[in-house]
Amino acid sequence: MLRFILTRVSLVIPTFLGITLLAFFLIRLVPGDPIETLAGERGIDPARHEQLRKEYGFDQPILVQYGIYLARVLQGDLGKSMITQEPVLSEFSELFPATIELAVCAILFALLIGLPAGMLAAIRRNSIFDHGVMGISLTGYSMPIFWWGLILILLFSVQFDLTPVSGRIDVLYYIEPITGFLLIDTLLSEEEGAFWSAVRHLILPTIVLGTVPLAVIARMTRSAMLEVLGEDYIRTAKAKGLSRFRIIALHALRNALIPVVTVIGLQVGVLFTGAILTETIFSWPGVGKWLIDAIFRRDYPVLQGGALLLGIVVMSVNLLVDLTYGLINPRIRHHR
Amino acid sequence: MTAETMEAPPAAAHTATPPHPLREFWGYFSANHGAVAGLVIIIAVVLVALLADVLAPHSPYVTNTTIALQPPFWQEGGSIAYPLGTDPIGRDILSRLIYGARLSLLIGIVVVAISIVIGTVLGLVAGFFRGLTEIFIMRLMDIILTLPSLLLAIVIVAVLGPGLMNSMLAVALVILPHYVRLARAAVITETSKDYVTAARVSGAGTARLMFREVLPNCTAPLIVQASLGISTAILDAAALGFLGLGAQPPSPEWGTMLADAREFVLRAWWVVTFPGLAILITVLAFNLLGDGLRDALDPKLKR
Amino acid sequence: MALLEIENLSVEFPTQGGVMRAVDGVSLTLDEGEVLGVVGESGSGKSVTMLAVMGLIPFPGRVKADKLTFNGRDLLTMSESERRKLTGKDVAMIFQEPTTSLNPSFTIGFQLAETLRLHEGMDRKAARRRAIELLEQVGIPSAESRLSAFPHQLSGGMNQRVMIAMAIACNPKLLIADEPTTALDVTIQAQILDLLMTLQKERNMALVMITHNMGVVAETARRVMVMYAGQIMEERSAADLFDSPQHPYTAALLAALPERSEGATRLATIPGVVPGLYDRPRGCLFSPRCAYATEHSRNVRPDLRPWAGGQIRCHYPLGDPNRNAEIQADHPVGAEAAS
Numbered sequence: 001m002l003r004f005i006l007t008r009v010s011l012v013i014p015t016f017l018g019i020t021l022l023a024f025f026l027i028r029l030v031p032g033d034p035i036e037t038l039a040g041e042r043g044i045d046p047a048r049h050e051q052l053r054k055e056y057g058f059d060q061p062i063l064v065q066y067g068i069y070l071a072r073v074l075q076g077d078l079g080k081s082m083i084t085q086e087p088v089l090s091e092f093s094e095l096f097p098a099t100i101e102l103a104v105c106a107i108l109f110a111l112l113i114g115l116p117a118g119m120l121a122a123i124r125r126n127s128i129f130d131h132g133v134m135g136i137s138l139t140g141y142s143m144p145i146f147w148w149g150l151i152l153i154l155l156f157s158v159q160f161d162l163t164p165v166s167g168r169i170d171v172l173y174y175i176e177p178i179t180g181f182l183l184i185d186t187l188l189s190e191e192e193g194a195f196w197s198a199v200r201h202l203i204l205p206t207i208v209l210g211t212v213p214l215a216v217i218a219r220m221t222r223s224a225m226l227e228v229l230g231e232d233y234i235r236t237a238k239a240k241g242l243s244r245f246r247i248i249a250l251h252a253l254r255n256a257l258i259p260v261v262t263v264i265g266l267q268v269g270v271l272f273t274g275a276i277l278t279e280t281i282f283s284w285p286g287v288g289k290w291l292i293d294a295i296f297r298r299d300y301p302v303l304q305g306g307a308l309l310l311g312i313v314v315m316s317v318n319l320l321v322d323l324t325y326g327l328i329n330p331r332i333r334h335h336r
Numbered sequence: 337m338t339a340e341t342m343e344a345p346p347a348a349a350h351t352a353t354p355p356h357p358l359r360e361f362w363g364y365f366s367a368n369h370g371a372v373a374g375l376v377i378i379i380a381v382v383l384v385a386l387l388a389d390v391l392a393p394h395s396p397y398v399t400n401t402t403i404a405l406q407p408p409f410w411q412e413g414g415s416i417a418y419p420l421g422t423d424p425i426g427r428d429i430l431s432r433l434i435y436g437a438r439l440s441l442l443i444g445i446v447v448v449a450i451s452i453v454i455g456t457v458l459g460l461v462a463g464f465f466r467g468l469t470e471i472f473i474m475r476l477m478d479i480i481l482t483l484p485s486l487l488l489a490i491v492i493v494a495v496l497g498p499g500l501m502n503s504m505l506a507v508a509l510v511i512l513p514h515y516v517r518l519a520r521a522a523v524i525t526e527t528s529k530d531y532v533t534a535a536r537v538s539g540a541g542t543a544r545l546m547f548r549e550v551l552p553n554c555t556a557p558l559i560v561q562a563s564l565g566i567s568t569a570i571l572d573a574a575a576l577g578f579l580g581l582g583a584q585p586p587s588p589e590w591g592t593m594l595a596d597a598r599e600f601v602l603r604a605w606w607v608v609t610f611p612g613l614a615i616l617i618t619v620l621a622f623n624l625l626g627d628g629l630r631d632a633l634d635p636k637l638k639r
Numbered sequence: 640m641a642l643l644e645i646e647n648l649s650v651e652f653p654t655q656g657g658v659m660r661a662v663d664g665v666s667l668t669l670d671e672g673e674v675l676g677v678v679g680e681s682g683s684g685k686s687v688t689m690l691a692v693m694g695l696i697p698f699p700g701r702v703k704a705d706k707l708t709f710n711g712r713d714l715l716t717m718s719e720s721e722r723r724k725l726t727g728k729d730v731a732m733i734f735q736e737p738t739t740s741l742n743p744s745f746t747i748g749f750q751l752a753e754t755l756r757l758h759e760g761m762d763r764k765a766a767r768r769r770a771i772e773l774l775e776q777v778g779i780p781s782a783e784s785r786l787s788a789f790p791h792q793l794s795g796g797m798n799q800r801v802m803i804a805m806a807i808a809c810n811p812k813l814l815i816a817d818e819p820t821t822a823l824d825v826t827i828q829a830q831i832l833d834l835l836m837t838l839q840k841e842r843n844m845a846l847v848m849i850t851h852n853m854g855v856v857a858e859t860a861r862r863v864m865v866m867y868a869g870q871i872m873e874e875r876s877a878a879d880l881f882d883s884p885q886h887p888y889t890a891a892l893l894a895a896l897p898e899r900s901e902g903a904t905r906l907a908t909i910p911g912v913v914p915g916l917y918d919r920p921r922g923c924l925f926s927p928r929c930a931y932a933t934e935h936s937r938n939v940r941p942d943l944r945p946w947a948g949g950q951i952r953c954h955y956p957l958g959d960p961n962r963n964a965e966i967q968a969d970h971p972v973g974a975e976a977a978s
Contacts, residue, residue: 014475015475015478015479015482018475018476018478018479019479019482019483022479026491026492026495027495029495029496030495031497135370138370138620138623138624138627139616139620141623142567142571142616142619142620142623143616144571144574144575144578144591144594144612144615144616144619146574146575146578146579146591146594146612147578147594147608147611147612147613147615147616148612150594150598150601150608150612151608151609151612153601154601154605154608154609158601158602158605269482269483269484269485270484270485271484272484272487273484273485273486273487276486276487276490276579277486277575277578277579280579281598291487291490292490292579295490295494295581296580303491303494307487307491310484310487311482311483311484311487314482314483314484315482318482
């Protein structure tokens with residue numbers, strides 16, 4: 001078991017090095033003086049310029065420069081924002097809970113609907129229900145979610161006035177951040193109505209961000225289920241005289257979940273992509289909006305550090321999924 | 337395909353004959369109503385794009401503030417001269433959508449063409465030369481796949497500078513790994529087959545093997561991936577446009593149109609609704625086509 | 640009383656190119672404690688016939704029969720839940736690929752106990768005890784510790800033993816073994832066959848042994864049914880069949896056995912292939928490959944009829960004294976008759 005975990009963790013190292021290498025080179029492509037860009041300061045005097053030049057190793061070979069950068073990253077030093085002069089890492093960790101809260105809600109939403117829909121579609125293969133689920137999920141998969149967000153605002157906020165248009169909570173509440181997750185913090189604060197305000201603000205962004213994963217999960221569950229239902233051991237289960245329900249809910253689902261978990265893991269990347277768009281539409285104060293704002297403010301250290309951190313997060317989640325995969329699939333666990 | 341025809345049973349005592357491979361393909365494809373619908377929509381969009389100059393009632397660029405934010409013709413205050421209404425600076429939305437079709441198709445095709453050419457070459461090289469070359473190429477592709485696609489595209493465009501050209505390059509890079517993997521996998525399975533060994537024994541060089549023998553045998557998955565790739569490209573390029581990083585105003589690119597319209601969502605639903613609908617329908621059509629092609633070409637699913 | 644009675648059973652699968660008839664007019668009776676060998680090439684419908692008996696024909700396959708009874712009960716009119724109480728309890732089946740036939744996500748113990756708890760109403764403890772007993776009966780060493788093993792941790796032979804344990808768990812009256820040894824090593828094959836035969840004798844259960852291996856039939860079965868392209872070609876006692884085959888197809892199958900071609904320089908083979916969906920002959924299904932085919936047999940399909948203590952589907956059974964004259968009269972086209 002330990003060997004299995006260590007093998008999987010060691011496989012991530014080249015990817016990590018690759019991402020840092022990418023971040024390292026990309027920032028050097030930015031037009032303008034790279035030292036000013038890296039330091040997050042503009043118009044610095046020559047003495048400081050020279051000092052920074054040494055610090056970043058610009059007088060040394062490119063490999064040494066990368067080594068210096070990597071050492072800094074490993075120590076958690078990702079530079080500081082040009083605008084706020086705050087360290088990139090602390091800004092990121094301040095905003096990240098908002099993104100996680102949204103992402104978790106979205107994936108739960110997607111699972112809650114996508115799994116049962118995919119299963120039912122597989123069981124009733126080629127029925128009207130099946131065609132309906134597949135049609136809707138392909139539409140969801142093709143959805144430009146930035147437009148989908150606007151349309152939902154148009155319907156629910158403008159037409160029916162049901163949900164708020166932007167932000168995480170009504171301005172009249174001030175919630176002391178304890179966990180950073182508003183759903184928890186509002187409950188802890190005991191401020192009346194704050195929790196529901198947070199929930200109401202979450203609804204539309206959750207739907208928007210959950211749409212594509214929902215479509216993917218429904219399609220994947222269906223095809224995994226169909227494949228499993230054709231396996232020999234399902235025939236054995238039938239030959240044992242088990243009930244249809246038990247065969248599907250136990251023997252088939254347990255095996256069909258294995259590829260579905262993998263897909264959910266891969267959806268984390270898609271989720272962060274979607275978060276960038278969703279947060280922009282709903283002015284959701286998370287890392288996605290922060291990154292886009294950084295682009296328009298030409299805050300390159302934030303862009304470099306933020307993208308690197310998001311990459312690392314996605315990589316870590318993929319690793320976690322890989323490990324879980326080993327846990328629920330005994331074949332993998334024992335073979336490596 | 338040739339194997340199938342060769343295995344056809346002797347002509348004696350038939351009650352039915354097995355269908356020709358192409359006819360069989362069309363049989364599977366046309367049985368899939370979604371795929372046919374996708375194909376029809378795509379043909380329609382292509383026609384609209386080609387005939388934009390004839391079809392569009394107005395110029396997509398000429399502004400006229402006196403008719404700003406006119407609703408579609410069926411609503412009060414709308415007129416048939418501007419069937420889908422006008423945008424905040426008085427441009428005809430229908431005409432902009434029609435010209436936008438050109439851009440979206442152009443984006444889809446150019447992006448996928450770049451990706452296929454570079455991706456196939458990299459994949460073939462990785463599959464044929466193995467060793468360090470393969471490790472280097474495939475690791476790089478893994479890294480690109482690990483990163484959220486739009487995030488990577490955004491970072492690239494942010495560094496290179498916003499614009500249609502740069503956003504197309506960024507999207508092309510982001511979808512590159514799929515083609516590399518496909519081509520490499522095809523090479524590895526195909527090279528172990530007898531006909532490649534036969535060609536090798538009869539003295540065919542590596543380059544000849546790569547392009548003459550192996551490539552034609554992985555065209556089916558490539559075609560499927562290309563169709564799906566076009567939809568991703570259109571979607572991602574529109575997202576970049578929406579974020580202000582893709583095509584720049586006054587370009588009638590659909591995503592960019594949405595970015596312009598965002599602040600009017602509370603006042604004029606039509607400026608927001610139609611461009612997005614155009615993206616959705618086009619992307620959906622390519623996905624339907626891709627799904628249908630895959631089902632028709634993938635022998636594993638045939639029953 | 641006959642345990643299993645089948646009359647004119649057919650199984651059809653609709654496909655894109657038309658209806659595929661996998662089983663065509665099969666009639667058969669099986670007594671309690673009897674061992675029947677079902678022989679045929681792959682695609683001959685031997686497995687599908689037995690799957691139909693089990694009620695395991697997947698959608699959209701259709702099962703039709705004039706009569707299909709087990710232990711005096713009509714399987715055709717029985718409700719689905721009634722039938723489920725029979726399958727796995729009174730009729731059990733084991734399959735060709737033991738390792739893929741067991742669910743990879745559950746332990747051996749769980750899969751064994753599941754059957755016991757369902758059909759025998761045992762509680763967890765009793766089922767566990769019985770599961771250990773069963774594993775010991777099928778010759779699995781250190782049975783108790785194997786309960787927590789997953790199928791992929793055991794060898795194919797071990798997994799087939801587990802499958803057998805599962806099948807006999809509720810003392811079935813009929814056990815159907817679908818190529819139980821084909822996927823196993825040669826050394827293991829004999830062990831599994833021995834095990835099956837021992838269990839059959841101990842419990843006096845009826846056993847249907849589906850196989851394409853004539854040797855396996857010779858070792859196990861008392862009666863043999865030979866199938867070809869979904870139809871029964873010949874069905875007789877094993878001794879008679881091996882001694883004097885009546886159908887040209889059976890004769891050809893036997894001639895192809897290595898032990899029967901001693902002294903010959905080449906192994907005998909049957910020319911041609913089993914007809915597919917698109918080239919089903921109008922007449923006798925075996926006629927395109929038959930050495931004794933005639934104009935008549937190519938155009939008119941023979942019926943399944945009683946013959947020499949069994950059944951046969953042939954115009955010119957080998958034991959028929961008038962066959963040469965009949966073949967000559969019907970314009971022979973087969974290779975042997977012409978020479």
